[in-house]
Amino acid sequence: MSDPSSIGAAPGAAPILRLRGIGRRFGGVHAVRDVDLDVHAGERRAVLGPNGAGKTTLFNVIAGEFPPTAGTVELFGVDVTDKPARARVPLGVTRTYQISRLFGGLSVADNLYVAVIGAEGGHLRPLRLGKDRAFRATAREIGERVGLGPVLDTAVGELSHGEQRQLEIGMALAGEPRLLMLDEPAAGLARAERVKLTEMLLGFDRSITVILIEHDMDVALTVAEHVTMMHDGRVVVEGTPDEIRRNQMVHDLYLGRGHGGDE
Numbered sequence: 454m455s456d457p458s459s460i461g462a463a464p465g466a467a468p469i470l471r472l473r474g475i476g477r478r479f480g481g482v483h484a485v486r487d488v489d490l491d492v493h494a495g496e497r498r499a500v501l502g503p504n505g506a507g508k509t510t511l512f513n514v515i516a517g518e519f520p521p522t523a524g525t526v527e528l529f530g531v532d533v534t535d536k537p538a539r540a541r542v543p544l545g546v547t548r549t550y551q552i553s554r555l556f557g558g559l560s561v562a563d564n565l566y567v568a569v570i571g572a573e574g575g576h577l578r579p580l581r582l583g584k585d586r587a588f589r590a591t592a593r594e595i596g597e598r599v600g601l602g603p604v605l606d607t608a609v610g611e612l613s614h615g616e617q618r619q620l621e622i623g624m625a626l627a628g629e630p631r632l633l634m635l636d637e638p639a640a641g642l643a644r645a646e647r648v649k650l651t652e653m654l655l656g657f658d659r660s661i662t663v664i665l666i667e668h669d670m671d672v673a674l675t676v677a678e679h680v681t682m683m684h685d686g687r688v689v690v691e692g693t694p695d696e697i698r699r700n701q702m703v704h705d706l707y708l709g710r711g712h713g714g715d716e
Contacts, residue, residue, distance in 0.1 A: 469494050469529050469632060469662060470515065476523030477510050484510040486686040488524070494631075495659040499677035500666050501697070503706055507686035508666045509551065512636055515664075516548050517541045529631070545631030549621045549638060557610040561601050561620055564609055565592035568627035592627070599623040600653060615646030619653070633657075635665040639672045651675050670707075674698065682706070 468491035475488040485507040492498050500508050514521050515528075517538035525534045529544050556564050569588045596605045599619045604612060609620065618638055625633055638654075639647050647669060654676045657663060667673040674680065674694040682690035682697065684706055690697065697703055 466493055467530065468492055470664075471527040472515070472524065473527075474524035475511065475514060475521050475526065477507075477514055477519070478522045483686050485514065485521070488683075488686075488688055490681060490688070492632075492662060492664060494662055496662050497654075497676055497678045498662075498664045499673040499680045500664065500683060501668075501670070501673055501680055501703075502683035505685075506683040508683055509636060510686075511683070512548070512634055512664075512666060516546060516634060542628060545629070546634070547625040547628040547630040547632075548634035549625050549636055551636050551640065553617055553621065555609045555617060555620060555624075558608065560606050560608055561596055561612070561616075562589070562592055562605040564620060565595050565623055565627060568592070568624035569595070572628040595623045595626055596620075598626065600649065613646070615642050615649065618642060618646070618650065622653070630661055632662045632664070635663065635667075637666055637668060639667055639669040642669075647672055 470490065470492040472488055472490040475485055475490075476483065477485040488507075488511060500511065502508050513519055515526060517533065517536060517540065520535055525532060527533065528541060528546060531544065533541055533544070556567065559567070566589055569592050573588070593605055596602060599622055601616060601619055601623065604616060609617065612620065618640075622633075622635065622638060625635075635654075639650055642650060651672050654663065654665075654672075663676070665673065665676065674697065677694055680690075680692060680694060680697045681688055682700075682703055689706075690700055690702055692700070
């Protein structure tokens with residue numbers, strides 16, 4: 454397998470995300486065990502694994518939704534192990550979730566406007582200030598970037614599932630992330646929607662580092678340059694998409710044959 458530190462990184466560049474010995478327990482259950490991970494600036498990283506592998510728990514630890522029970526998390530050279538999610542957002546970390554967190558009664562543009570205000574540290578208010586016009590313009594520009602230009606004034610409840618996924622990514626982009634974390638962005642999408650999503654992710658500027666959890670192997674292995682495979686809370690395989698496609702262990706895990714030594 455390839456050296457993870459060598460893919461998508463400038464020589465000698467420090468990783469923007471460094472995990473060392475990460476563990477997370479829920480009572481007697483070890484959801485994540487002893488995970489080391491380096492992700493470099495501009496990298497596209499996929500985290501794969503069957504259900505229950507620990508992928509979303511690892512994401513939640515990185516994002517600060519809850520602290521690890523073991524190990525350290527470093528973002529952009531800062532130890533954030535004990536810092537909550539709200540302290541990581543100013544560093545440039547944004548994310549999407551498996552379950553939609555959109556405002557169904559508002560338009561696409563209004564959802565994005567709310568996200569822009571939140572990213573700027575502001576609050577909704579009854580009186581419009583001068584900069585609100587700029588916020589509105591930014592919201593509409595983000596909508597265009599994620600392919601929602603024709604439906605900017607449409608209520609979110611009237612969007613297709615694929616369009617809602619695009620909007621969720623747009624709202625994450627409102628925070629001008631340096632690290633964008635996508636939790637199963639292709640879940641529930643039709644084939645044409647998955648193709649559109651893949652094209653959008655491939656078009657992101659390299660100033661944004663992307664980590665995605667994804668069950669759709671076609672999407673993940675097309676977007677990613679490097680893949681981390683998890684099973685039973687541990688990292689069991691790392692490599693390029695081509696290496697992952699050829700790896701028998703990966704095929705066995707996705708076919709439910711288990712993995713010797715982790716049973």
